[in-house]
Amino acid sequence: MWFSIRLDDHASLRPVTVLDAEEIYALLDSERERFGVWLPWMDSVRSADDERRSMAMLAEQWASLSGLMGALVVDGRIVGSVGIARVDKDVRCAEIGYWIGSAYEGRGLVTRGVRAIEELCFEQLGMQRVQITNDVDNRRSRAVAERLGYTLEGVVRRGHVVGVGERRRCSDLCVYGLLREEWMAREGRGDGERAAGA
Numbered sequence: 001m002w003f004s005i006r007l008d009d010h011a012s013l014r015p016v017t018v019l020d021a022e023e024i025y026a027l028l029d030s031e032r033e034r035f036g037v038w039l040p041w042m043d044s045v046r047s048a049d050d051e052r053r054s055m056a057m058l059a060e061q062w063a064s065l066s067g068l069m070g071a072l073v074v075d076g077r078i079v080g081s082v083g084i085a086r087v088d089k090d091v092r093c094a095e096i097g098y099w100i101g102s103a104y105e106g107r108g109l110v111t112r113g114v115r116a117i118e119e120l121c122f123e124q125l126g127m128q129r130v131q132i133t134n135d136v137d138n139r140r141s142r143a144v145a146e147r148l149g150y151t152l153e154g155v156v157r158r159g160h161v162v163g164v165g166e167r168r169r170c171s172d173l174c175v176y177g178l179l180r181e182e183w184m185a186r187e188g189r190g191d192g193e194r195a196a197g198a
């Protein structure tokens, strides 16, 4: 399913394709240290060829609606990603993930991207819950979920791995959730109560 969602006059969100591999590799590689603090998969970002394989796999995931890597595009350049890290089709829950280059951090692009993905999840994919998980110390990531009114449902002690190389370690994981009816109420889309569990 192809889409391109306008986020503002300059920015949009669309699925990545294999043709984006080199640009995405260059962006991740240029900030390896910074991304490596939180994103353990940075260890597997080793070449544009690896990224091509990974983009092909992600395109297949999106074809089966089981995951999505969305490219955040500003004036034609990819500056980051907001997407769906995993989908539980039984529970109808999608987990949203994101990262952005430092030059574009702090402008609200990720928050707008998450809102676009939420709409996709609730309106197109039939989800009844979306969640965001992040490290207890990842202040900027937690702020995205909190800005959008997610509920902090718990902190899973030593619940995930962060960091790369020698800094790789187990750490505490925050789980933030937003239910469909909470999203509808936040977006002013009718009676959130009646939509519960729909």
Ligand SMILES: CC(C)(COP(=O)(O)OP(=O)(O)OC[C@H]1O[C@@H](n2cnc3c(N)ncnc32)[C@H](O)[C@@H]1OP(=O)(O)O)[C@@H](O)C(=O)NCCC(=O)NCCS
Pocket: 034, 035, 038, 039, 098, 099, 100, 101, 104, 105, 106, 107, 108, 109, 110, 111, 112, 133, 134, 135, 138, 140, 141, 144
């Ligand atoms: C986590 C991460 C994606 C957050 O990015 P971000 O740029 O802080 O998030 P946003 O794009 O939503 O920007 C929010 C900022 O823009 C501001 N802003 C401006 N216009 C805004 C708007 N229209 N809507 C929302 N926020 C807006 C907010 O006030 C906020 O500013 P502040 O940081 O000074 O408080 C980024 O820090 C990152 O890539 N980190 C490394 C990778 C990572 O940790 N990923 C997450 C793993 S769980």
